[in-house]
Amino acid sequence: MNTRGEWVRVGFCEDIPLREGRAVVIDGRAIAVFNLGDRFLAVDNRCPHRGGPLADGIVTGENVVCPLHGWKVDLQNGNVQRPSETPACVKTFATKVEAGTLLLEMSELSSCPRVNGHEAVGEDASLEEQEQKERQYEDLRIS
Secondary structure (H helix, E strand, O other): OOOEEEHHHHHEHHOOOOOOOEEEEOOOOOEEEEEEEOOEEEEEOOOOOOOOHHHOOEEEOOEEEEOOOOOOEOOOOOOOOOOOOOEOOEEEEEEEEEEOOEEEEOOOOOOOOOOOHHHOOOOOOHHHHHHHHHHHHHHHOOO
């Protein structure tokens, strides 16, 4: 990962249509970037349920619905909103726009708050940890 607090150019704002997401890869990490009209938000491009591509999901308000199984993720803080009993989240990344160019802040401080018991399940988790989380979520019977 890049050094702490480094801003990385990811593209032109006009290349991300309103209310849609696009996937970008920075240092081997897939990140979903969303255009909400008045701002851009970015999260890991991996749903905590089965690793679905969040950039391909449907944007509803300040959330995205995973295209694979319908999990709803809050784009501001990364917390899973639906199913509500799911204590998982994805990491979020700060964004800014300079002269029509979108930048993401890549740092080890990229957030995934441990609020209400939510915890990150992302690319930096080991395969064993990811499989354990997936088995835990299978019990919820969500498909």
